[in-house]
Amino acid sequence: MRILxxxxxxxxTDAFVRGRHEYLLPVLPGGGPWGLGRAGRDWPASVREVELASLDADAVDAVVLQRPEEVDExxxxxxxxxxADLPAVYVEHxxxxxxxxxxxxxxxxxAGIPLVHVTHFNRLAWDNGAAVSTVIEHGIPDPGxxxxxxxxxxGVVVNEPVRRGRVTGTDLLPAFASxxxxxxxxxxxDGLAAATGVDALRLTSRGDLKTQELHRELARCRVYVHPMRWTSLGLSLLEAMHLGMPVVALATTEAPRAVPPEAGAVxxxxxxxxxxxxxxxxxxxEARRRGAAAREAALERYGLGRFQERWDELLGDLAAEPSQRGNNGLDERILVPARERKTP
Known part of the structure; x- marks a missing residue:
């Protein structure tokens, strides 16, 4: 399939575009949120940059939406x-x-565009209304x-911790630094130590490293700390588990499902x-032993193969004629619009 x-x-996206389809990514001269394209990433040749304005509409077999504005665009x-006349699915991150x-x-x-949540917590937390909804959990290319x-x-991985504050558990960092x-x-x-009142000798801001360098440097730390209060899950947590790191995580959102007790503490x-x-x-x-348990759990639940299989099932169902469509493993109760459900 050709997927926009x-x-x-x-x-x-790094996991999604490693499937067996052709992936069309809009690109603009200035980049930005509507034209980032590949952004220099080392992705397969099946990932093509396209100018949306000149794209043949018939060259698209399906669209994967991620922002409400994309429907009208x-x-x-x-x-x-x-x-309606273009198969579509909406991914809620x-x-x-x-x-x-x-x-x-x-x-x-x-009810025409199914919602795919990346965690079970997300599907539970959102009021999905009449929309068909399911969950396809994250998949991670194994860094080893x-x-x-x-x-x-x-080790902690978090974007914009100063601005996001309590959302990302920034206020908890001084306790962990002790x-x-x-x-x-x-x-x-940058400026995180000063913003949290932590001595610069106890908190080093490493910045936004390239993926391979990040994995290598993070894996040198004894323990991975996941202080997030209100994020979908955080792929950095799953990456740390794949690396074989023991995990200490807040028991919020999806973390209790993702991290088994033997991997550290939740x-x-x-x-x-x-x-x-x-x-x-x-x-x-003990840290090494618990890290091995974390890696085993991550490979089982968040392996790239499982992720791609679930997406192939759903995309195949979107492309099928309506009479041939299955339910892709969706809960039958979710398939029925809320206004048409009968109370047991």
Whole structure:
């Protein structure tokens, strides 16, 4: 299939475009959110940059939407309405914002475009209304078991921690810095030590490293800390588990499902997380053992093969004639629009 999608979420796209289809990514001279294209990424030749305005509408077999505005943009430029005369699916990457748990999804009042949530928590948290919804969990290209844990330090990966504050658990970093020095990776981490009041000797901002360098440097840290309060899941957590790192994570959103107890600690009790982090920093062998358990769990649930199989099933179903479509493993109760359901 020839699939149109924008390069919106780099890590998710990195897994999605490694499938067996042809992927068309709009590109603009200035790049930006509507024209990023490949952005220099080392992706397969099946990932093509296209100028949307000059793209033959018949050259697109399906569109993967990731922002509500894309529905109208595709219809305007290609003259084909997603969900009506162009097979379409909408990927929801994020937890709801605003009046949770009453936040209604932007596509909740239609039934032509199925919603694919990247976590079970997301599907539960959003009010999906009449829209068909399912979950296809993340898939991670395996970076390999790179963990050395040679540094008695804690690794954290977070983008814009100063601006996002409590959302990303930035206020919790001083407590973790009291256990061991922190290495914080991600976009716009400059000034983080000063913003959190942590001594610069206890918190090093590493910045936004290239993927391979990030994996190599992160894997040197003894423990991975996931202090996120309200994010969908965080692919950095799954990458750390693939690397073979032990994990200390807040028991919020999808983390309790993603991280098994034997991989480290998952709790809403900060003191419990601090005790576990301290113990793992002091016991390299236990850290290595728990990291191996984290990697095993990540490979089983978040392997790239499983991710691509689920997407192939769904895309194949979109391309089929209506009479030939299956339910792609969707819960039968979800297939029925809410207004047509009968109360048991």
């Amino acid at each position: 999608l924008w390069h919106v979420h780099g890590s998710w 595709v219809a305007r430029v290609l003259g084909r309405r997603p969900g 994020n937890t709801p914002k605003g009046d949770f748990p009453f936040t209604r999804h932007p596509l909740a009042d239609q 078991q790179l963990y050395t844990g040679e540094l008695a330090e804690l 256990v061991a020095p922190l290495q914080v990776f991600g976009m716009k981490t 709790s809403a009790d900060i003191d419990e997380l601090l005790r576990c982090a301290r113990r793992l920093v002091a016991n390299p062998e």
